[in-house]
Amino acid sequence: DQQVKQNSPSLSVQEGRISILNCDYTNSMFDYFLWYKKYPAEGPTFLISISSIKDKNEDGRFTVFLNKSAKHLSLHIVPSQPGDSAVYFCAASGISYGKLTFGQGTILTVHP
């Protein structure tokens, strides 16, 4: 049972344009959501997070939107840069020791 889903395995975007990565979840007990970025042969690094009491959080070029009624979150990257090319994972946690449940990941490729 995949509680966190990223339905797009890959996304290709031109440099300078917006990248939108999507994530859906099924467990209504999740109250904290995160995005991680991963380069090959490295561990994931934290990018941005959002609590369920908010619907938007911004950090520089990165914005995460949360739609609780639809159980959907998205990550917007504006403007996209070639260095943003990586695998992006969304993750969710509830109150159970904060363990994270991850989606399958989306490979983002930003073309110069």
Add this chain to the structure above:
Amino acid sequence: DVKVTQSSRYLVKRTGEKVFLECVQDMDHENMFWYRQDPGLGLRLIYFSYDVKMKEKGDIPEGYSVSREKKERFSLILESASTNQTSMYLCAAKAGGSGNTIYFGEGSWLTVV
């Protein structure tokens, strides 16, 4: 920043061997985790620990065990390695509470032949 160190980056083991993957964190965090990453499957939780000598099964614990004798160290053990355990293994640490960020190590690439 939290530093999570995995002792081995690349390992090649034979089927049936016992394998130890070691992980150390430097921030006195209560929670530690072992995930594996496989293409198309994302990161799947194997085991986690919320305190010394405490452990909980994650989503895919079969074929694995863990040990946490000290707060800073969390070990993953493959009692008898099999080829389907070829994967990238990621250790992580996190402070208590649901809102805190989880920090990952660099990962260990295990190939079982």
